[in-house]
Amino acid sequence: MNNFFLLLNSLDPGPIFILSLFPYLVFLYWAQKTSYIPQTALLGFRLTLLFVAMTIIFSIIAKLKYDSELTDVDHLHGLAESFLALSDGLVVLGFFGLMTKTSK
Numbered sequence: 001m002n003n004f005f006l007l008l009n010s011l012d013p014g015p016i017f018i019l020s021l022f023p024y025l026v027f028l029y030w031a032q033k034t035s036y037i038p039q040t041a042l043l044g045f046r047l048t049l050l051f052v053a054m055t056i057i058f059s060i061i062a063k064l065k066y067d068s069e070l071t072d073v074d075h076l077h078g079l080a081e082s083f084l085a086l087s088d089g090l091v092v093l094g095f096f097g098l099m100t101k102t103s104k
Helices: 002-010 013-033 039-066 074-102
Strands: none
Touching: 013 039, 039 074
16 A cells, blocks of 8 residues: 555656646536536636646746745745635635525
8 A cells, every 4th residue: 555655656747637627628618508507606617727827837936936846935825825715715606696596
């Protein structure tokens, strides 16, 4: 079991990250076509892609300017996470609005 974790630790996460993007894009395509997902929540799901893009950009800045990982540069890490908080908040707000609308 320990060898399994060592193997996982040695893998480059880049290709796995790219592969994980395709199912999410398919989900977004489906979500736009359905009427079950509120528009506010759909905007939040779309903004998750902005979070991913900003995280990549801030990671590059952290490496080039500070020679550190993004998690070690607090102000850049906080900015990146704020995009995630915004997108998550819109998803929750959208579904909360749907719940209150359907409960009436």
